[in-house]
Amino acid sequence: EPEVTQTPSHQVTQMGQEVILRCVPISNHLYFYWYRQILGQKVEFLVSFYNNEISEKSEIFDDQFSVERPDGSNFTLKIRSTKLEDSAMYFCASNPGQVPTGYTFGSGTRLTVV
């Protein structure tokens, strides 16, 4: 079964440093997403991406965040200057997009800001 692949599985960074989280969505999917989940809490929408541009973003997705699809397969989330409160599990997801259907999530990157 096709998978969404995320790397790294765990990233530790110092406060103020930039991090890039990487995702390879399912190849024939058209919509890509980033979500985050603070430990023990609900999954929160960050941003959706379609046709090489941001489709929608949440209040969490401020100027410190950016997304990019640098080539035909990778989809990245960059956090410019990490804060302690950015520590969370970050999930990439993709969706075929033609009709509403379930989202396929990657296994996540656990980001720890120290």
Added chain:
Amino acid sequence: GQQVMQIPQYQHVQEGEDFTTYCNSSTTLSNIQWYKQRPGGHPVFLIQLVKSGEVKKQKRLTFQFGEAKKNSSLHITATQTTDVGTYFCAGPLGGGADGLTFGKGTHLIIQP
């Protein structure tokens, strides 16, 4: 903004007992989705409900979508240890394939 509320937050059951989690939205939903997240894992899509009053079954799992399309439930019959995890409902933020608003989830804990 749209809110999706889910109860209970935690549910302890004995293995073999039934389990139900309830989801309510502040607005009418075009569809509702259910996900399961095992401890330490990622959300895994279970099902999508689209029609008013829809009922769908997957083996021991029964999903319902309310007539007003503002509430939903997931019922598990005769729980097994493999059912352990957190069950989330999620509604679309907007139309098309926009992102999802998740409920806080119900943590199912099963005592053998």
